[in-house]
Amino acid sequence: MAGREFGHHLGLPRALSGLPLSPLVPGYGSLAAAQHTAGLDHLGEVLGAGPDGLAVLDGLYVPAGQRGRRRVDAPLLEALAESSPPAAAQLAARLAALHRADPQAPRRIVLYQLINLLQERPEAQRASLCARLGVRRDETAGLLAAARLRPALDRRQRDAAESLADARARGRAHRLSALLDRLPAGGDPALAALRAETAERLRVTEDALRAGRRAEERDDPEAASAAYVAALRTADDDRRALAGLVRLHGRHPALGTELHRDHVELDWRDPRDTPGEWRLLRLYRDGRGKPAVHDVGGAAAVAAGPLRDTGAAPGTTVRYAALPLRDGRVAGPPLVSRRLRVTPEVERPVLTDGPGRIDCVWQRPAGAADVTVEHTGPDGRTARLTARAEGFTATGLPPGSHAFHVVCHYRTADGGTVASLGLRISGCVHPWPEPVRTLTARPAGGAVEFSWTGAGDADVRLVVWPDGAPAPGTELRTGELPPPLDWPGPASAPYPPPGTYTEVAAVAVRGERALAGPTVGVEAVRPVPGLSAHRLPDGQARIVLDWPEGAAHLVVGWSAAGSAGGAERTVTAHAYRRGGLRLPVGPGAVRVRATSVPRVPGAVVVVPEAAETLVPPDAAVSYQLVRGARRLFGRGRTLLRVTLSAPGGLADVPEFVCVARSGTLRPRTAGDGTTVLRIPGPELARHGSLDRELPAAPCPAPYTLRGFLLGEHAASVRLEEPSLTSLVVR
Numbered sequence: 153m154a155g156r157e158f159g160h161h162l163g164l165p166r167a168l169s170g171l172p173l174s175p176l177v178p179g180y181g182s183l184a185a186a187q188h189t190a191g192l193d194h195l196g197e198v199l200g201a202g203p204d205g206l207a208v209l210d211g212l213y214v215p216a217g218q219r220g221r222r223r224v225d226a227p228l229l230e231a232l233a234e235s236s237p238p239a240a241a242q243l244a245a246r247l248a249a250l251h252r253a254d255p256q257a258p259r260r261i262v263l264y265q266l267i268n269l270l271q272e273r274p275e276a277q278r279a280s281l282c283a284r285l286g287v288r289r290d291e292t293a294g295l296l297a298a299a300r301l302r303p304a305l306d307r308r309q310r311d312a313a314e315s316l317a318d319a320r321a322r323g324r325a326h327r328l329s330a331l332l333d334r335l336p337a338g339g340d341p342a343l344a345a346l347r348a349e350t351a352e353r354l355r356v357t358e359d360a361l362r363a364g365r366r367a368e369e370r371d372d373p374e375a376a377s378a379a380y381v382a383a384l385r386t387a388d389d390d391r392r393a394l395a396g397l398v399r400l401h402g403r404h405p406a407l408g409t410e411l412h413r414d415h416v417e418l419d420w421r422d423p424r425d426t427p428g429e430w431r432l433l434r435l436y437r438d439g440r441g442k443p444a445v446h447d448v449g450g451a452a453a454v455a456a457g458p459l460r461d462t463g464a465a466p467g468t469t470v471r472y473a474a475l476p477l478r479d480g481r482v483a484g485p486p487l488v489s490r491r492l493r494v495t496p497e498v499e500r501p502v503l504t505d506g507p508g509r510i511d512c513v514w515q516r517p518a519g520a521a522d523v524t525v526e527h528t529g530p531d532g533r534t535a536r537l538t539a540r541a542e543g544f545t546a547t548g549l550p551p552g553s554h555a556f557h558v559v560c561h562y563r564t565a566d567g568g569t570v571a572s573l574g575l576r577i578s579g580c581v582h583p584w585p586e587p588v589r590t591l592t593a594r595p596a597g598g599a600v601e602f603s604w605t606g607a608g609d610a611d612v613r614l615v616v617w618p619d620g621a622p623a624p625g626t627e628l629r630t631g632e633l634p635p636p637l638d639w640p641g642p643a644s645a646p647y648p649p650p651g652t653y654t655e656v657a658a659v660a661v662r663g664e665r666a667l668a669g670p671t672v673g674v675e676a677v678r679p680v681p682g683l684s685a686h687r688l689p690d691g692q693a694r695i696v697l698d699w700p701e702g703a704a705h706l707v708v709g710w711s712a713a714g715s716a717g718g719a720e721r722t723v724t725a726h727a728y729r730r731g732g733l734r735l736p737v738g739p740g741a742v743r744v745r746a747t748s749v750p751r752v753p754g755a756v757v758v759v760p761e762a763a764e765t766l767v768p769p770d771a772a773v774s775y776q777l778v779r780g781a782r783r784l785f786g787r788g789r790t791l792l793r794v795t796l797s798a799p800g801g802l803a804d805v806p807e808f809v810c811v812a813r814s815g816t817l818r819p820r821t822a823g824d825g826t827t828v829l830r831i832p833g834p835e836l837a838r839h840g841s842l843d844r845e846l847p848a849a850p851c852p853a854p855y856t857l858r859g860f861l862l863g864e865h866a867a868s869v870r871l872e873e874p875s876l877t878s879l880v881v882r
Contacts, residue, residue, distance in 0.1 A: 171302040173340040174313035175261045177250050178321045181314060183261075186246075190239035193285060194265040195258070198232065198243045199224060205288035208266065209295065212259035224258055226251045260342075263298075268310070270299035303336040316346065322451070323388035323481060325353040357387040364396050373400050377485045384475070384482040391445065398435065398473055398488050407472050407489035413499040413517045415460045418448075420474055420487050422456035429453035431475040431482070434461060436468050439565040453477055464494045466519025467562030467570050495562050495572035498523065501543075503579035506627045507667075510554060510579045513543035521569065522561040529554055549581045585610030585662035587625055588669030593656070598760040599645040600674055602656070607669070610660040621657040626668040630661055648676035650760055651702055653752050673755035677748035678703055680763035685744050688734070689870065693767045695733040697746055699725055705749035708733065713741040713766065722749065739770035768868040771798040773808055773836070775859045776874045777881070778843060790881065792857070794831055795841040805833035806863040812850045813858075816880055822860040826850050833863065846881075854882040 177183070187195055196206045204215035216222035229248035233241045250257040266285060270278045278299060282292045305313060312334040319327040328350045335343065364379030377400050383393035410417040418432065432448040448454070448461045456474070464470050472489040475482050498514035505511075516523060525537040525544050530552035537544050537556075546554065559574040589606030604612055614637040622628070637656060639646035648654060653676075658669035682698035695708060704725060711718025723733055735744065746763045778791040794808050813825035828850045831842060846857075857879040861871050 170341050171267065171298050171339060172260045172264045173302070173305070173335055173343055174316050175257075175264045176317050176342055176346075177254070177257045177261060178317045179246075180261070180317060183243075183246055184314070186239075186243060190243060192240075192243075194262060194269065195243065195247065196262040196266070197286060198236070198240050198247065199228075200232070200236075201286055205291075206262075206286050207288050207291055208259065208263050209291045209298075212262060224251075225255070229258070264313075266295060267299050267302055268305070270296070271302075271304045275300070302339065305335075309334050309336075316343075318451075320346065321480075323386070325350055325357060325387035326389045329354060353386045357383045357390055357393070360386065361390070361392055361396075364393070368396070368400075376400060381482055381485060388482065391443065394433070394435075394445065394473065394486075395443070397486050398471065401485050402471070402488040402490075405490040406487040407474055409472060409489045409492050411492060411494065411496050413496045413515055415462045416464050416470070416472075416492065416494065418459045418461060418472055418474075418489070420456055422476075424476065427456060428483075429477045430456055431477055432459065432461075433473045433475065433486075434464060435471045435473060436464070437565075441566070448472070453480070466494050466496070466517065467564045469493045493570065493572075495560060495570055496520075497560060497572050497575040498558055501558065501575065501577050503577060505579060505581050507584035508547060508549050508581065510546045510549060510581060511543065512545075512556065512577070512579075514558070516541055517560060519562060520560040521563045524559050524561065526557040526559075527554060528556075551581050551583055553578060553580050582665060583662060584627075584665050585660040585667055587667045588612060588658040588660050591656075591658040591670045591672050593672045593674055593756040595756060595758045596645050598676075598758060599641055599647045600676075600756065600758050601645045602658075602672075604658050604669070607658075607660040610662045610667075612669075613659045613661050613666075615657055615659055616654055617657055621655060621671045622668040624668055624670050628659070628666040628668060630664050630666050633659060633661070633666060648674055648758055650676050651678040651700075652676055653755060673752055674758060675750050675752050675755040676758040676760070677750055679760045680706060680746040680748065683744070683746050683763035683765050685735075685737075685742075685765050685767045687737075687767060687770060687868075687870070691736060691738050691770065692734045693737045693742065693744070695735060695744065695746075697733075697763065699728060700748055703748040704751070706746055707749055708735065708744065708746045710735055710737055710742050710744045710767075712738075713743050737767050741769045742767040768865075769798055769802055770870070771796070771802045771805075771868065772870040772872050773797075773806075773859075773861060774872040774874075775808070775810070777857070777878060790846045791843045792829055792846055792859075793841065793843045794836060794859070796836050798837075802837060802869070804865040804868070805837040806861040806866040806869055807831065807833050808836060808859060809862055810846075810857055810859045812846075812855045812881075814851045814853075814855045816854060816856055816876075818856045818858045818876055818879065822862060825858075828857070833865070854880055856880050 192198065196208070199206060199214050201214045207213035207221060212224040213221040214224060222228065226248050229244050229251055232244035233248060236244055247258050266287065269285065270281060273281055278296055279292060282295055287295055312331040316328065316331050319331060328346070332343065332347050332350060338344070360379050360383035364376045364383065367376035367379055377397060380393040380396040383390050387393070406420065408419040422428070430453060432454055434446045434448050436444055436446070438444040446463065448459070469491055471491050473486040475486045476484045496517040498516055501512055501514040503510055503512050523539045525539045526534055527537050527546055528534045530550060537546055555576065555578045557574050557576050560572040561569050563569055586607050586609050588604050591602065591604045594601045602614060613633065615634045616637060617634060637646065639648055641647040654674050655671045656674055657671040660667045660669060678700035680697055680700055682696070684696045685693045686696070687693050706723045707720055708723055709718055709720035721735070744765050744767055747759050750757045773794065773796055775792055775794045778793045792810055796805060808831040809822050809827060810829035811819045811822055811825040812828045813819045819825040828846050829844050831844065836842065856876070859871065859873065861869055
């Protein structure tokens with residue numbers, strides 16, 4: 153009856169025997185991971201069997217034609233690899249490679265996966281699951297019987313079944329034996345053959361180990377080494393053979409090791425005529441104190457030369473062995489390193505000195521539980537320092553040489569600690585300058601005078617930092633300082649460039665070391681060019697100036713000549729350009745000053761020569777014709793009355809000139825006509841008012857008179873003229 157359900161096409165008795173307990177293909181783990189990434193329940197879905205279903209019982213077949221079928225072989229899988237989507241194509245290519253190495257491998261994999269999928273479900277659901285998995289309808293009963301008869305594997309047994317081929321490929325006989333012991337005996341001829349093969353390899357290994365021990369007992373290291381190598385060739389994971397080889401060849405270490413902060417650097421040379429591959433092992437004790445071995449290169453072989461091991465646990469003692477390989481098997485005795493305690497030191501320590509201080513920064517190993525520092529001063533005394541994770545700071549140090557011993561401490565698996573040998577570093581404390589305490593600036597005309605306190609044992613350098621001054625007390629090297637202040641003028645009172653704001657900093661300098669000091673802001677405002685004032689009749693003055701570049705505001709002040717008081721007004725550039733500037737100066741002499749308003753509050757303001765002009769008193773000269781009484785015979789005299797009005801007094805009075813011109817048009821200038829009268833300024837200032845007789849007929853009548861003020865002070869005195877008709881003489 154069983155033969156009618158499974159394998160009946162072959163007509164064999166006991167057709168349900170030989171169900172696969174393991175896929176038995178190397179790299180099955182990565183193959184299954186790629187399958188799950190592609191979203192496939194089993195690898196048979198790659199074959200694209202379609203609605204007719206996949207045949208698996210008497211071989212792996214896919215439908216072909218209307219009623220035929222085709223065996224799955226390497227050409228079929230290669231064709232699928234070329235025509236399928238990328239994920240399925242990759243899987244088909246790997247199945248093709250497995251088929252070329254073992255024609256039964258694809259069927260064994262698919263059948264193993266299908267049985268596992270069915271065994272994960274209750275028996276009542278398995279028939280419907282077969283249809284969803286794409287199995288041929290006429291093979292459903294046989295596959296269900298296989299799922300009932302083959303022992304079900306738990307997760308631990310599946311891991312063992314799927315790891316067998318990898319352990320076999322790497323020659324790990326002891327691991328093979330342990331994996332096989334997890335699986336149920338019988339039922340799978342392939343596993344039975346593998347059990348027998350593994351038992352034979354272990355027997356040969358034991359014989360080689362006995363031969364090696366006997367050779368060691370008779371002090372024949374060459375024979376012992378050859379025997380242990382033979383044992384490793386049959387059982388690549390035999391710890392006893394490896395320990396024997398390390399014992400024999402570790403007396404003369406030939407594998408270089410160098411401890412770094414986060415790895416162990418390994419280096420060796422390949423002594424063979426034709427360099428080949430190596431297997432690099434790390435030997436250590438695990439957390440329970442038992443000997444352990446780790447493949448540094450993982451499953452892959454490595455080439456001789458520099459190699460890093462980043463997995464050595466800090467605080468452990470390790471040893472390395474490099475085994476030469478040929479065709480993946482041990483081909484000779486290993487190169488062995490010395491024992492190495494994995495207690496790396498801090499790396500790249502950098503010492504810098506300060507005033508009575510040394511700072512140190514380093515790169516601390518990640519696994520270090522603690523770092524201790526011992527300090528030895530110039531007097532030979534030692535003291536323990538407090539260290540930070542990234543370094544330490546030693547303070548209160550006298551000038552001279554100081555030594556430090558830096559030790560890293562690591563925790564061990566048993567809860568203890570081990571210390572590194574320690575790193576010895578030294579540094580020197582140099583004399584540092586006394587800092588500048590205060591810095592002040594005082595304007596002195598267009599210059600600025602600086603003064604400071606502190607820095608008694610140092611030179612003081614005034615500088616301008618291009619990117620902002622460091623905080624006072626910042627420790628510097630003189631090579632880091634900007635050039636000294638380069639303002640023109642003497643060093644004690646330089647002249648800042650007009651229109652600039654500068655933060656001047658003081659630096660205390662002693663030899664190659666310097667301390668940053670305080671800063672002071674100095675603003676040199678631009679001068680106001682072209683300042684002049686013109687009096688207006690109503691007691692005001694019109695101010696004219698050239699607005700300085702970059703100035704937003706000006707302060708214009710005015711005060712009576714010789715007086716300290718006065719008033720001032722702030723003027724904006726916009727207002728001045730729109731409506732000019734008038735000041736209520738009154739009738740007296742007034743002195744007007746104009747300066748730019750500083751832009752930076754709190755800065756020491758340096759004003760170049762201030763713009764200043766003097767507005768003279770409100771003085772006026774008036775004149776008029778005064779006709780005398782008519783005489784008995786002829787006309788009366790014609791007088792010109794000239795009057796000076798100067799309420800505040802006037803030191804300099806211009807000359808008054810009267811000009812006559814024929815006709816009724818007034819003279820345009822003092823030269824446009826005949827001069828009929830000239831009164832010197834001092835005379836007019838002395839008398840205040842004068843009547844002068846005009847010539848009887850300076851020019852043909854009618855003629856018109858007009859007065860003019862002449863001389864350098866003419867502009868400072870206003871000329872008040874009478875009406876035109878009153879100056880016509882007929």
